[in-house]
Amino acid sequence: MSLEGNTSAANGMIPASPPPPVQAAGLSKARIAGFALVALWSLAALGIALYLVAAWDPDIFWRYAPRYASGLWITIKLVGLSVILGALLSIPIAIGRRSGNRVISSLAYGYVYFFRGTPLLAQAFLVYYGLGSFRPELQTVGLWWFFRDAFNCALFAFTLNTAAYQAEILRGAVESVGRGQWEAASALGLTRMQTLYKVILPQALLVSLRSYGNEIILMIKGSAIVAIITVYDLMGETRRAFARTFDLQTYIWAALIYLSLVETLRVVIDRIENRLTRHLKR
Numbered sequence: 119m120s121l122e123g124n125t126s127a128a129n130g131m132i133p134a135s136p137p138p139p140v141q142a143a144g145l146s147k148a149r150i151a152g153f154a155l156v157a158l159w160s161l162a163a164l165g166i167a168l169y170l171v172a173a174w175d176p177d178i179f180w181r182y183a184p185r186y187a188s189g190l191w192i193t194i195k196l197v198g199l200s201v202i203l204g205a206l207l208s209i210p211i212a213i214g215r216r217s218g219n220r221v222i223s224s225l226a227y228g229y230v231y232f233f234r235g236t237p238l239l240a241q242a243f244l245v246y247y248g249l250g251s252f253r254p255e256l257q258t259v260g261l262w263w264f265f266r267d268a269f270n271c272a273l274f275a276f277t278l279n280t281a282a283y284q285a286e287i288l289r290g291a292v293e294s295v296g297r298g299q300w301e302a303a304s305a306l307g308l309t310r311m312q313t314l315y316k317v318i319l320p321q322a323l324l325v326s327l328r329s330y331g332n333e334i335i336l337m338i339k340g341s342a343i344v345a346i347i348t349v350y351d352l353m354g355e356t357r358r359a360f361a362r363t364f365d366l367q368t369y370i371w372a373a374l375i376y377l378s379l380v381e382t383l384r385v386v387i388d389r390i391e392n393r394l395t396r397h398l399k400r
Contacts, residue, residue: 170367186352192269196349197337197341203273243347245272246271328387356372
């Protein structure tokens with residue numbers, strides 16, 4: 119044994135292990151695939167840009183730009199109203215899902231199961247075409263004025279659909295809050311309902327903010343189906359413009375508008391989340 123080894127052992131010190139060998143620099147297969155995909159998407163974006171420049175027709179643009187703006191407003195109004203109304207409806211549904219009453223919990227589960235398990239397009243058709251078969255009954259109860267409008271039918275179907283998804287988002291967020299929060303609120307003398315609205319829901323909504331953002335994005339993209347039931351939203355105006363011009367750039371404009379709308383919403387949600395969770399990053 120060397121003198122240096124004897125000294126280390128005498129001092130009670132463990133000799134340091136040799137440093138790991140330095141791997142040779144190089145690109146992994148995953149990184150190469152990533153660069154290839156980025157290059158492919160960049161070429162696709164460049165090709166679309168070159169096509170729009172080559173096929174640019176200012177007459178078509180200025181003729182249909184106001185209609186695109188009108189369709190965009192219809193899309194925003196439809197999605198905004200359905201998300202707000204769906205959020206209000208999702209609260210009692212989420213409470214029903216967590217209810218100890220088997221009848222209430224079964225009804226809430228059946229609602230969520232149906233609207234999450236069937237296509238949104240089928241639901242819109244059921245409301246738009248199905249309720250038309252009950253026109254005399256709807257006139258008797260005074261609801262035909264609402265369901266004879268295609269926009270109202272789309273709003274009704276979208277509200278019922280997003281309420282089911284938001285109920286599950288809210289239920290999962292509520293269950294993610296620790297049991298200790300309920301116990302602490304009970305020790306302070308708060309009722310179960312006061313605990314839910316003043317203690318649990320604020321924390322649950324913070325947890326579910328990203329999920330709510332994803333649901334709104336899905337609703338924006340799913341709203342294009344209302345063009346099939348004669349609602350002239352953004353996609354409806356796009357279809358009408360293409361039917362009169364047979365110019366592919368009309369659909370590219372619509373895709374870019376949808377992309378801009380979704381990206382704007384994503385940035386807003388990111389900033390709201392960063393603002394609300396800034397105390398967690400300190």
